[in-house]
Amino acid sequence: MEKQMTSPQHPATIPPMPQAASIHLQTPISEILVIPTPTRTLLIREGIETAADLLHILPARHEDRRQLTFTGFHPDPNPVCHHLRILSTRLLRFGRSAVFEATTVPASARFSQHQLTLRWFGMPFMQRALAVDMNLIVYGKIKEIKSRLIIDHPDYEILLEEDTDPTAPRIHTGRIVPIYRLRGNLKQKPLRTALWHLLQDLDPSALPNLLPTPKATGEFSGYTRAKAIQTLHHPPDLDTLTQARRYLALEEFYLLQLRLLHHRHQHRLHSGNPQKPPGNLLQSFLQNLPFDLTAAQLRSLNEIRQDMADPIPMNRLLHGDVGSGKTVVALAAMLVAVESGHQAALMAPTQILAEQHYQNAQRWLTPLGLRVSLRTADKRNTGILPVRETDILSVPSDTTCTPKTHDQLPEHLPHILIGTHALLYDRVSLPQLSLAVIDEQHKFGVAQRARLIAQSDTIPDVLVMTATPIPRTLTLTLYGDLDVSTIDERPRERGKIITAVRDSTKLKDITAFLKTQLDEGRQAYIVHPLIEESEKLDASAAITGHATWSKRLKKHHVGLLHGRIDSETKDTVMRKFRDNEIQALVTTTVIEVGVDVPNATVMIIHDAARFGLAQLHQLRGRIGRGTHTSYCILLIDKNDEEARQKLTILEQTSDGFQIAEEDLRRRGPGDLLGSMQSGQAPLRFHELLADTRLLTLARQLATRTLIQDPNLTQPDHALLRPFVLDSLPVRTTLQ
Structure with a gap:
């Protein structure tokens, strides 16, 4: 180890900036002389070519670096700001590594007995920047190590000789300091300095108001x-x-x-196909369903029918909580299009969900004489999924359910086409598309939705659906160009869901309860937050969990499902689970959207505190889809009282909209925004959407x-x- 004392050096100073002409937004960075030349070169290298480009780099957050009144140095988990004088410096070498230390005291002579060490690892060049008797404003976290008080790698600013007021605002300390998200080789100090100088010389008229007066x-x-x-x-x-x-x-x-609003206005200028058939097909469909629609479903269906009867193309959102029955309303709307002599299509984000919709449509619509086809990336033929005889509705022989209008559709064309993204490339099958239904619409980009709509020779009606409960305050932002129908009640025949928050130490009792449910013929989801164990994250993983649960549930078949499994294997696993060949499915959140297994009545969610309330509610929606009482068990750490308080609302209510409001209050919009802004940049101030x-x-x-x-x-x-x-x-x- 080598100990080396550095000699005093002249304080590093910021060279005076040359005068520049008035700066406007389109002024090239190369011409903004108030920014140091090395910084200009680096900015241009990172694609920041104009003053506007530079101003786009808005602060990600701010740190309050206004100088504190000195009361002594103390270990503190929060950063502090101090005015210091360097007492001594040294460079310590350990083989090829080096540590530079500066021992400092408060600049005020009254407190010279207090000492604080500033330390930089692997930065020997700091001995050329800092010297004895320099005055600094320093910002960082003080920690105690072997009886020494130390700040590692602090932010600092050197006070020049003429700088007599240490409390005056500066670029990097002594004020509320902006912290920017960095790109490439940019560093905070040069970027902050560049923006500081730019805004000193920017002509205010270069930033005209966009808001009204x-x-x-x-x-x-x-x-x-x-x-x-x-x-x-x-x-x-x-x-x-x-x-x-x-x-x-x-x-x-x-x-x-x-x-x-402008998009909404422009959409209403187009003319479409008014669709107002007699309604015989729809009436037959509703009469022969094994259940009655709820008041909310009927209200939403009437709103959709009114839109479809209008010559202006429909552009409507069908918004409902998990298990509220959106699919049957969408199918009813598709019958309006079919009875009008046209086609309807439903696009789902996954093959599993598309096949589920296809099976429902086959079960309910084939008896009405309709041709229903499936299109996915792997399966492009019609009728590939077997439909059990017990699934077919019994339609009375005297029922009039096939009016002449939909009989006029050429026999080689399906009345209803259901699929995934494959629908975007199947223009041949949809020449007479008059209703496009897009399920879980936030999973699709703007361009994809537009491509599906473009399949038709005319502008079709569009119905988008989402099962993500969205607070009313966000609906204007997420779907401001759409009319909104909300299904805010669950079908009466759906089973009750009992939710309980339990300590992970109770897993033995929970396993016994699960075995009882499986022995009675029910099925279960077991959800983990991770696919594989991680050294960085303290959370359970599906792959490890599958091995563990397979041992616990020896009598039953335990399956595994996660996002890294190839689509063919994933489909096989889900089909076996649907057919009860798999009784317990260990999985990640891949099952969050759309999977419908009425016999699944138990869900165990490991490390539930790692999920948001809205996401937990979405997961919980995979059970309670049959007539049996269902149970959702949320496992948390025994000592995590914060998680227990957070998850209490899930025990108290199954109202997804109320839960979403609470999630919004706690976390901000976050994932609720999903990809609603597909096709445009993310909102800069999305946290204020609350x-x-x-x-x-x-x-x-x-x-x-x-x-x-x-x-x-x-x-x-x-x-x-x-x-x-x-x-x-x-x-x-x-x-």
Whole structure:
């Protein structure tokens, strides 16, 4: 080990920046002379070519680095900010590695007996940057190691000789500091410095307002885009920062609502095929179902039929909780299209789900004389799935259920085509498509939905479905261009689901209960959060769990299903589970969407605290689909009281919308957004989607704008046109 004292050096200074002409958004980075040359070179190398590109790099978060009143150095899990003077430095070498240390004391002479060590590993060049008697503002976490108080790799800023006020705001310390998501070889300090200098010289007129006049924005009266963006990078205090974020979020939501409402308006300008047949086929279908539709199902069906009877093409969302009966409503709507002499198609995100829909359609519609076909990547022929005789409805011989209109469809064409993405490439089968139903629509991108719709020679009606309960406050954002029908009650014949939160230490008792259920002929899902065990994550895994549960349930066949299994094996496993050849299925969340096994009445979820409430509710929806009482057991760590409190709502209610509201309150929108923005950039301020006032205000402003100027032709709206009419990503609002 070598100990080496460094000699005092002249404090590192930031060279004075050359004067530059007024900067605008399209000013090339190469011409922004206030940014140091090395940083300009690095920015251009990372694809940041203009001032607008640089301003797009918004802070991911902020750290409060305003200097604290000194009360001594103490170990602290939270970062602290101190004004220090370097007492000594040394470079310690251990073979090829090196550690640079700077021993510091508070800059105030009154506290010179307190010492704090700053440490950098593998950075010997720090001895050229820091020297004895330098004054620093330092930010980092203090920890105690062998009676020494140490900060490893702190952020620091050197005070120059003329810098007499240590409390004055600086670029990297002494203020609320922006922390950026980095790309490539960019580092925080050069990027922060570049943005600091850019905003000092940027002409405020380069950032014109996109929102309507301040008067119309209520609480944001007097705010401008320039002020909000400046505040986001250089907040004077936390309250002002919050207000700036809300202003920019309102701007982003406003542009999104403009686009959605304009799309809705343009859609209503098209003409489609009014579909209002006598309804004989639909009546026969409803009369011969082995159950009655709920009031919510009937209400939703009537709304869909009214839309289909209109010459304007339908664009509607059928929104319902898990197990609420959306599929039967969709099939009923498809019969309206068929009886009108056209075709209907249903696209599902997975082969398992497509086959399930196909079986339901075969069971319910074949007796009505309809041709139902299946298209998936692996199976492109019709009628490939056997339908048990007990599944066929008994239709009275005197029932009139096949009007002339749908008989006119050529015999080589199916009345109803069900499939996966394969439907996108099967234009030959859908020349007379008049209703496109898209299940679990968030699994598909905008382009995919458009391609299915384009299969027809005319613009079809579109019905999209989702089983993800979405809080009302988010519906405007997620589906602002659609009319919405909500099924908010479960069919009466569905079995009750009892949910219980249990300690993982009770697994022996839970296993005994599960064996009892399996012995009675029921089936079970056993859900794990991971596929394989991980050194980084303390959570159970399906592969290991399968081996363990196979030993526990020796009398029964235990299957395994997860996302890495190839599609053919996955289909085989699911088919065996549906046919009760597998009694217990150890799985991951791959079964979250759409699988319907009425005989499955038990679900055990390991490490339930790792899932969100909405996701747990989705998983729970895989049971309770038959007439038997079902049981969902959520396993948590015995000492995890926070998880116990969080999961209590699942014990108390099966209302998915109430659960989604609670999930939104606890976690923000998060995964609820899913891929609803397929085809455009993610929202920058998505966490503020939980703010009902902002969403409502954005919708009101967008509605008012389009009422006044539907095509945005007025000069005041010229800046809005590219984002609304050309579908530019909302994140490019700085350009």
